[in-house]
Amino acid sequence: MTSLAERVAAPRDLPPLPDALTWRALTRDDVPALTALIIAGQEADGARYRISPEEVDEKFDGSWKDPVANSRVGVDADGAFRAWAWVETYPADERTVRASIEGGVHPAVRRQGIGRAVVAWLEARARQALVETGKELPARIAAYVDDDAPAAEKAVYERAGFTALRYYSNLRRDLTLPVPTAPLGAGLRLVPWSDDVDEAARLAHNDAFRDHWGSEPRSPESWAKGRATFAPAWSFTIVDDTIVDDAGPFVAGYLVSGKYEQDWPVQGYTSGYTELLGVRRSHRGRGISVALLEAAMTAYARDGMQYAELDVDTENPSGAHGLYASLGYEKVDGSRMYSIEL
Known part of the structure; x- marks a missing residue:
């Protein structure tokens, strides 16, 4: 090179x-x-x-x-x-x-x-x-x-x-529909977001997105920034209690939500937005994503939101598109990344 x-x-x-x-x-x-x-x-x-x-x-x-x-x-x-x-x-x-x-x-x-x-x-x-x-x-x-x-x-x-290299879909789900349930396996525990799990969630994020195109690790500082719309009451982690980590809880999966209240009058509806959703590669296939989405949708609905929203890379390697479709998410619109590759 x-x-x-x-x-x-x-x-x-x-x-x-x-x-x-x-x-x-x-x-x-x-x-x-x-x-x-x-x-x-x-x-x-x-x-x-x-x-x-x-x-x-x-x-x-x-x-x-x-x-x-x-x-x-x-x-x-x-x-x-x-x-x-x-x-x-x-x-x-x-x-x-x-x-x-x-x-x-x-x-x-x-x-x-x-x-x-x-x-x-x-x-x-x-x-x-x-x-x-x-x-x-x-x-x-x-x-x-x-x-x-x-x-x-x-x-x-x-x-x-510039060339349009990557495409993304913005999806939403009507929260009047029944929220799916996803029982967790032995040793796995849903934990609401707090400072106690924040750093462990960053480490889980960096592991979960290693195989996602265009994703790069997040440093402690960059992870802590950009939280103007962060909604901790709508954000969750799943901890694996069977793994002992001296640094703190071992986060197997996490979901970060945002609240974009300024968008609601323009959209014509209220919503909770799933900013990030990730599961460590070692813990995939155990229903963790569905359990996190269930917790988030329940929290959105509890606070009177009409829809759950998120966006996804159309070529996501984890099969996320199919998962969201199976849970009732539907495409609203989309975006694209224009790039110059050097």
Whole structure:
């Protein structure tokens, strides 16, 4: 394999952004204005969700983040935010070093070439950031786009050389349907989420997702971040009491839920969202996934939610698609990952 620097071919200088706007790095003080800019795009594009200020604020969390180098906002003459760009790498990557990119343009200034310029800047800065990791691994630049996003949004990535490489389905299940039951075998015990199982759940996650395409280990810090929507009362683990671990309980499987209350008026229904569901490879085939989903759906319904929701990679190797279909989950919409593989 050629060196990372040779494969990535990072430019020395970043391409210019349009002179019609004044560009600078984003700061945490920009959270309210950036939230409003993102929501303006979501509304114009007919998205079924809305970002919250808390989700935008947590973009700045993490010692590995570098918004000075990896972000830009375009401001017009009146001081209004009109476009944004964000690049992020992941310090715990071991198999593929990744740079995720995202950004957008306010509907009022679209079709002026700003989107193309933003994507060009994102790609160039992502290439630089990948080289800066110093990791001699396969590399990827990735952007996620809704399947029903405007054609122009998909086209701007495709024209820049990105390919739709992976597809994801967003599923939901009506909670008025009977919740399936899944008795656990000897030694297995359902444990509600708490600080006592949090680290053990991270270790279980890293083991469970080792064979999932595109997944990389989560460090203790990255595992603890990004919890603006975390719903601990709807999250569970299954502990195997037959395995003694001096570090604490041995988590065989886990389910992390999120509560996206800002989405409910747009969706037209309330829901509990299953963010993560994983079972250690040594414990698969023992009904743990169903037991965790049962616990989560029961908790969602108890708190008055109308649906259970989740998303799944359409090529998930664990057979998750079939499992969810058998439990009554149905596809609502989907998304895709555009990437440049390096």
